Amino acid sequence: MLRDITLGQYYPAESVIHRLDPRVKLFGTLVFLVSLFITDNFIGYALALCFLATAIIVSKVPLSFIMRGLKAIIFLLIFSVLINLFMTRGEVVVSFWKLSITKEGIYVASFMAIRILFLIMGSSIMTLTTTPNNLTDGLEKGLGFLKIFRVPVHEIAMMMSIALRFIPILMEETDKIMKAQMARGADFESKKLTKRVKSLVPLLIPLFVSAFRRANDLATAMEARCYRGGKGRTKMKPLKYKKRDALAYLIIFAYLAGMILVRRFF
Amino acid sequence: MSIIVNHLTYRYNEGTPMESVAVDDVSFKIEDGEFIGLIGHTGSGKSTLVQHLNGILKPTSGSVYYDGRDVFDGDFDLKVLRSNVGLVFQYPEHQLFETDVFSDVCFGPKNLGLSKKETELRAYKALKLVGIEDDFFYQSPFDLSGGQKRRVAIAGVLAMEPKVLVLDEPTAGLDPKGRDDLLLSLKQVKEETGCTIVLVSHSMEDVALYADRIIVMNHAKIVYDDTPVNVFRHYDKLKEMGLGVPEITSAMYKLRAAGFDVPTDIITVNDAVDAIMKIMRA
Numbered sequence: 001m002l003r004d005i006t007l008g009q010y011y012p013a014e015s016v017i018h019r020l021d022p023r024v025k026l027f028g029t030l031v032f033l034v035s036l037f038i039t040d041n042f043i044g045y046a047l048a049l050c051f052l053a054t055a056i057i058v059s060k061v062p063l064s065f066i067m068r069g070l071k072a073i074i075f076l077l078i079f080s081v082l083i084n085l086f087m088t089r090g091e092v093v094v095s096f097w098k099l100s101i102t103k104e105g106i107y108v109a110s111f112m113a114i115r116i117l118f119l120i121m122g123s124s125i126m127t128l129t130t131t132p133n134n135l136t137d138g139l140e141k142g143l144g145f146l147k148i149f150r151v152p153v154h155e156i157a158m159m160m161s162i163a164l165r166f167i168p169i170l171m172e173e174t175d176k177i178m179k180a181q182m183a184r185g186a187d188f189e190s191k192k193l194t195k196r197v198k199s200l201v202p203l204l205i206p207l208f209v210s211a212f213r214r215a216n217d218l219a220t221a222m223e224a225r226c227y228r229g230g231k232g233r234t235k236m237k238p239l240k241y242k243k244r245d246a247l248a249y250l251i252i253f254a255y256l257a258g259m260i261l262v263r264r265f266f
Numbered sequence: 267m268s269i270i271v272n273h274l275t276y277r278y279n280e281g282t283p284m285e286s287v288a289v290d291d292v293s294f295k296i297e298d299g300e301f302i303g304l305i306g307h308t309g310s311g312k313s314t315l316v317q318h319l320n321g322i323l324k325p326t327s328g329s330v331y332y333d334g335r336d337v338f339d340g341d342f343d344l345k346v347l348r349s350n351v352g353l354v355f356q357y358p359e360h361q362l363f364e365t366d367v368f369s370d371v372c373f374g375p376k377n378l379g380l381s382k383k384e385t386e387l388r389a390y391k392a393l394k395l396v397g398i399e400d401d402f403f404y405q406s407p408f409d410l411s412g413g414q415k416r417r418v419a420i421a422g423v424l425a426m427e428p429k430v431l432v433l434d435e436p437t438a439g440l441d442p443k444g445r446d447d448l449l450l451s452l453k454q455v456k457e458e459t460g461c462t463i464v465l466v467s468h469s470m471e472d473v474a475l476y477a478d479r480i481i482v483m484n485h486a487k488i489v490y491d492d493t494p495v496n497v498f499r500h501y502d503k504l505k506e507m508g509l510g511v512p513e514i515t516s517a518m519y520k521l522r523a524a525g526f527d528v529p530t531d532i533i534t535v536n537d538a539v540d541a542i543m544k545i546m547r548a
Contacts, residue, residue, distance in 0.1 A: 012283060065282065173360075179322045180361040183353040184422060185345060185377030202373065205363035209408065 009069075009168075011128040017059040018129045021245045022138025028252045029126040035259040036115050036122075044262045045114050051255050052121060061128050069124050070117070077116055084109040136161035140230075141239050154230025162218070170211060177206045269296040269319060269351070269430065274328035276314055288314040290486035291328070296430065296464065301456060303473025303494070304466045306483035307508050312466050313356065315483070316432050319464070320344075320351040349378050352428030356435045358419035362407040367398070367418050370407050374426040385425075392425035393418070395455050397447070413444035417451070424455065431455070432464040437472055449476060474498075474512040474533045482509070495531045514538050 017025070032051065039045060056063060070077075090104030127135070140157035147153050178188060181202045188203070190196045276289040288311045296302060296319075306312040317323040318330050321337045321344045330337050337347055355361065364370035371389040380388070393403065396417040402410065407418055420436065433452070437445040453476055456463050467473055473480060473494070480497045482490040484507045490497045498504070498511045501519055510516065518530045518538060527545055532538050 176355065177361055179317065180353075180355040180358065181373075182322060183320060183348055183355065184361075184374040185348055185426065186373075187345075187377070202361075202363045206361050209363075210360055 009128065010131050011061045011065060013060040013129075015058060015060040015129070016244060017055060017125070019244070020129075020248055021239055021241055022130050022134045023142045023239065023241075024245045024248045024252075025126050025130055026135070026138050026142055028248065029123055031252050031256050032122045033119060035256060036118050038259050038263055040263060041266055042111075043266045044259055045118070047255070047258055047262060048118055052118060052125070055125050056121075059125060059129050061125070066121055066124050066128070070120060073116065073120055077113060080116065081109045081113050084112050132161060132164035136164065137235070137239055154233075158230075166211075166214070169214070170207065173210055174203065174207055177203055177210075268298060268333070270331040271295070271315075271318070272329050272331065274315070274318060274325045274330065276311075276318070276323060277326045278314075280326065287486050289318075289325075292483075292486075292488050293328075294481060294488060294491055296462060298429075298462055299460060300462050300479055301477050302462075302464045303477030303480045304464055304483065305468065305470065305473060305480060305509060307468060310483040311486040312483050313434050316353065316434055316464065316466055319430070319432055320348045320353045322348075322353065345378075349426050350428055351430045351432060352423040352426055354420050354423045354431070354433040354436060356438060357416075358423075358436075359407075359412065359415035361422075362415060362419060365406060366404045367393070367407050367410070368403040370418060371421045371425050374422050378426060388425045388427060389421070392421040395424055395458065396421045396451050413440055413448070416440065416444075416448070420448075427459070428461060430462040430464065432466070434466045435468070436465070437467065437469070445472070452476070468509070470498075470504075470510060470512045474515075482507070494533055498533060499531065501530070 032048070035044075036048060039048065056066065085101055085105045086099050088102055088105035088108050090102035092100045092102050093106065094101045130138070136157045139160065140153055143151075143153050143157075182188065186199060186202055188196070188199050190199060271292060271294050274289055274292045275287065277285055277287050279285050290311070292311075292315060304312050304316065314323065318325055321330070321342075324338055332347055332351070335342060337344070362370050364373065368386075368389055371392055372385050375385040375388045398414065398417055398421065402414065402418075407415060410418065416436065420433070423431070436452070437448055440448060449472060452463060452465070455461070465473055465477060477494060480490065480492065480494050481488055482497060482504070489503075489507070490500060498515050501511055501515075504511055511519075512533055514535050515530065515533055518528050518532050518541070521528050521542075522530055528541050532541060
């Protein structure tokens with residue numbers, strides 16, 4: 001039941017995208033997300049689609065796997081489409097009861113739908129092709145310049161990597177506790193909302209207890225290995241840019257330039 | 267009320283590169299009143315297998331019959347099945363959540379829709395069965411010791427008065443005394459309630475004394491399904507699987523290898539003493 005969530009999951013495969021430096025992927029994702037907000041027409045989206053499709057094909061992650069991650073946002077998607085469809089004023093196309101669909105409404109609704117879809121798919125590609133450890137390494141190094149402003153970059157990166165590392169563990173734990181309570185007759189699928197909320201208590205309390213226990217154990221284990229923060233700490237696999245990373249940066253900048261041009265001239 | 271498992275196969279993460287077979291074409295039958303030891307190395311699929319017995323997991327293929335009916339039929343009430351087949355998960359103490367021990371044990375029977383009186387009566391009986399004294403009833407379950415927590419959690423399932431009790435590694439992480447006490451209470455539970463018990467473990471010592479039938483799993487398949495004495499005859503094969511036989515059986519094999527004429531189908535220390543005494547007198 002919880003296995004459907006693919007956001008933040010890693011998909012092991014052998015591809016160029018998998019081997020790219022995480023900093024490139026972070027930057028690329030950021031550029032892609034920004035570019036979606038730069039665009040104000042469908043030609044821009046066509047370009048974005050090309051970029052996304054290429055990335056997906058090159059990454060060797062099956063499309064069905066990425067699509068599975070969209071299940072989680074289906075309600076958000078439907079909701080925003082409906083709101084935009086009915087609430088936009090303009091030239092009426094169809095109208096029934098008190099609702100009317102306008103030409104502008106259809107335009108805005110499809111625009112928003114594509115934007116949300118691309119946002120999620122774009123960021124999934126990054127998390128699917130980058131291990132959490134790599135991701136935080138990239139963040140730490142990529143944001144290293146913030147240290148000048150006394151931002152504790154290393155600590156933030158460490159917290160992030162721990163949080164990411166614990167997502168699957170806590171997910172598994174949730175699954176286990178859920179099963180255990182189901183074995184004791186708990187009903188998590190009740191139709192009544194009050195009942196459903198109440199049924200979460202036997203799930204959440206053990207989950208919190210175990211999260212605190214794990215946090216405590218981890219802190220002890222880290223201290224036992226003399227963890228003292230980022231100062232003077234070296235890495236087993238330091239990040240180094242390679243030729244393919246330079247090429248990837250080039251493609252990303254070309255894409256960004258393309259998106260800006262599309263906005264200027266169409 | 268027998269349970270029949272028929273050609274059951276279960277795959278994790280089907281359709282992804284992480285796909286793996288946890289249970290591979292397994293068939294067996296659990297009769298009323300049996301005490302079954304399900305043995306296998308870590309990762310042999312035993313935990314996955316038992317989660318099918320009360321319908322928590324749905325098999326990839328194959329079926330499970332309870333009382334002659336397919337439990338994954340659309341109209342089969344899984345809630346009834348779960349009250350009849352009690353499943354105690356690994357580290358069950360992690361599922362405790364109530365403010366006091368007694369309410370936590372009440373959770374199961376309450377979900378069955380029983381009256382308050384009946385619920386409390388069952389909770390009381392269950393706590394007594396696992397040997398928790400009245401003094402602990404209104405303490406927070408989180409203040410108890412590890413062994414006590416586990417007993418309370420087991421009582422939580424017992425209070426539903428299942429006809430079949432399945433326990434997944436109930437002795438994991440307990441000290442030797444805690445382990446012996448727990449196994450002994452399980453035996454008492456069986457004697458007093460007459461329920462069927464399936465004990466999952468990776469330790470031969472645990473099951474050798476109490477089980478009257480042992481099912482051995484290796485690499486997602488059932489390799490042996492027989493009485494303890496017969497299963498332990500496969501001394502070398504079991505060793506290959508990383509399971510071995512109880513220490514005392516192993517000792518008898520060594521004695522025999524050293525030239526003493528002792529029987530090797532011995533699983534308790536008392537029998538071993540008798541056998542050794544016999545050849546010493548002779």
